[in-house]
Amino acid sequence: MTPKKPVSVFVNGKFCKNPKLANANDFFTSGLNIPGNTYNKVGSNVTTVNVDRIPGLNTLGISLVRIDYAPFGQNPPHTHPRGSEILVVVEGMLYVGFVSSNQDGNRLFTKVLNKGDVFVFPIGMIHFQFNPGHTPSVAFAGLSSQNAGVITIADTVFGSTPPINPEVLARAFQLDPKVVEELQQKFKPKN
Incomplete structure (x- = not known):
């Protein structure tokens, strides 16, 4: 009798690991204390912690990002097709906002956030963050998907x-x- 071949299950675009083979490293990453390089055309850097970085996130419906902003840097208008976002400023200040859908009149919702302030971007809404200050800013954001995706509007269209x-x-x-x-x-x- 030949041994049965293990069955791999493909979920959310990723293979699920046999739970009996899982270990702590499948649920761990480090390095979010290291600032990202903001020397680029938009003056920001997004460090993503999703299912690609932590395999144990698959099917859990959550992920995290660290966003570093140079003075006057921005995270340009973009959308997450598979997740809502909740952002907290941990250093500096940010001008943030999103535009509601066409059915809601394309209304702009904006706020200036300071250290400790939180703002929510609903799933699929075009949103942005801008550092209006003369010093760097840092924010962390949780997303309601293990792989929320990102579509940067100008990059995608043009x-x-x-x-x-x-x-x-x-x-x-x-x-x-x-x-x-x-x-x-x-x-x-x-x-």
Whole structure:
């Protein structure tokens, strides 16, 4: 009689480990005390702790990020298609906000947050954070998904591969097609 082959279960895009083989390292990571490099075009760095970094998060419906902001840095408008976000400022200050859906009139909800303040971004809403101060800021955010995903609006719309036809974007954004082509050059993925 041949031994039975172990069955792997694929959940949420990840293989689940046999619980009998799990160990503490499947539920652990370190390094969130280390500031991220904010020397980039937006002046921020997101350090993600999701199922890719902690396999034990698979199916638990939670993840965490540390966001470092240079002075005047931002986490540009983006959305999480699979999770809501709750953000707490632990250093500095942030101007944050989200835009409600088309059905709700595209209303902008904003707040200036200081150390210890908390703000919630509902699932799927386009949102942002900006450091208006002259000193760095740090925030931590919990997400209601082990892999909330992120879609950065400008990068996605103007930096797609292949590019979206400039005429389509020109009409959608009420811009001259030449302006769209310039934006596409700025957001073109670097190889």
